[in-house]
Amino acid sequence: MKAREIHEFLNRMWEDILRLNEELRSELSEKGFKVEDVEEVFGAYIFLDGEWKVMKYPHPAFEIKPQMEAGATPESYYLVVAVPRERINENFTGAFIEIFPRSFIYGSDDFLNDVYNWRRDGRVSPVEVLGRIEESDERVFQFEANFGSVEALKRGILRTIDLGKRFGIFDL
Template identity: 50%
Template sequence: MRMIEIHNHLNKIWGEIFELNEVLREKLRPLGFKVEPVEEVFNAYIFLEGEWREMLYPHPAFEIKPQGEVGATIQSFYFVFAIPKEKITREFVVEFLKKFPQSYIYGTENFLEDIYNHNTPRNPDEVYGEIEKSQEQVFQFEVEAKDSQDIENKLLEFIELAKRYETLEI
């Protein structure tokens, strides 16, 4: 990749995240969420070439309180929500994976060990079984998208799903 391509790509993702932050602040407030300002996030990981790799460089992201984050990496836009194990049902997992096949599910303690990874998908019943037998108390449900509009649409779908299954603390 040439330097100008890197520069343009970073400007694109940062610019879109700042815009998305403003849009979601207005859309999510009536639903009971608080959207925090965009920050530089360090100590993150990205799934590249079949493995999780540490990002020593920052990427843009913002919190959606309670339980969520929206951001962008060099690879994709994403959102992730932390859900307590006791609130996760088989039906929620089945519907989540059906609606969001481009996703990851992992624990908060052993976050580099995927329970679900869209690069090597598993049957929803198997995924739920892994959640049930895990020692993890909180699981991350992460969804990827190609651009900020797509992640906004998926986020709103996720919120609707999560509210129906009462997995969020709002």
């Protein structure tokens, strides 16, 4: 990549997230969610070449309270939903993996050891994923979905809200 391409890519990534943040503020407040300001997030990880690698540079992200974060990295647009262990069940897990085929599930403390990774695991049953969750000492799991565009991310956020409400995931 040339410097101009990197510059334009980063500007587009930030512009997309800033615009989405503004769009969601009024839409989601009507559903009981609070959209926080976009921030520079440091110390995140990205899955590249078969492993999680630290990002020493900031990326744009914002919280959707309760329990969600949306943002963009050089790899994708993403949504992360924090789900307490006691609220995770086979139906929610299966629906999440089916609706969001590009997804990861990992604990909030030991996030580098994922219990589901779409790039590594392919199609596994929700029962198998639940078994991995039950074997873990984690109390909260992060359900992450990756998207190819900011429009797909917005649709994913809305679908996740519907899914989360249906399965009692959110603290509303």
